[in-house]
Amino acid sequence: MESDEVMLAVRLTTADRTLLRRLAHGHRGDVSEVVADALLDVLPFLLTGGTPQLADELRRFAPCAVTVWLPPELAELLPALADRMAELSGVRPGSPCEALGTAVRLWLRQDPARLAAGLRTLHHADVRTHHLHHRAQPVAA
Numbered sequence: 001m002e003s004d005e006v007m008l009a010v011r012l013t014t015a016d017r018t019l020l021r022r023l024a025h026g027h028r029g030d031v032s033e034v035v036a037d038a039l040l041d042v043l044p045f046l047l048t049g050g051t052p053q054l055a056d057e058l059r060r061f062a063p064c065a066v067t068v069w070l071p072p073e074l075a076e077l078l079p080a081l082a083d084r085m086a087e088l089s090g091v092r093p094g095s096p097c098e099a100l101g102t103a104v105r106l107w108l109r110q111d112p113a114r115l116a117a118g119l120r121t122l123h124h125a126d127v128r129t130h131h132l133h134h135r136a137q138p139v140a141a
Contacts, residue, residue, distance in 0.1 A: 005032075005070060007068075007069055008078075009068075011064065017064045020104070023115055023116060032068040034119065037119060038103070042106055047081070050085070054085060054088055058093060060105065078097070
């Protein structure tokens with residue numbers, strides 16, 4: 001977390017929270033990084049036309065709050081995203097955080113293998129390098 005990042009609460013379903021954590025673990029990052037990547041991935045789609053599922057996703061009950069940290073440049077986009085979601089769906093997100101949660105949940109509706117592959121591509125992760133760095137080390141007596 002950078003000191004100038006913005007703390008937000010994202011509401012997710014239990015299944016979404018589990019998938020998000022798995023993606024973060026597999027990406028060797030944290031949940032905030034995956035949420036930022038998700039927003040960057042889904043934002044153009046939402047701003048240019050959205051999806052028929054947008055209104056349903058805005059109404060979906062999401063009982064789990066997950067705290068994330070976003071760069072201020074991304075957080076500043078959330079009010080405009082909320083306005084655009086309202087225009088597209090007729091359902092106004094209650095807050096910019098709700099717009100972010102909806103965007104993340106829509107992103108998570110994709111095939112998990114595709115999401116993981118996208119994160120690897122985005123960050124040029126080399127699985128072989130990861131395994132070399134995490135070999136078992138002898139325990140000192």
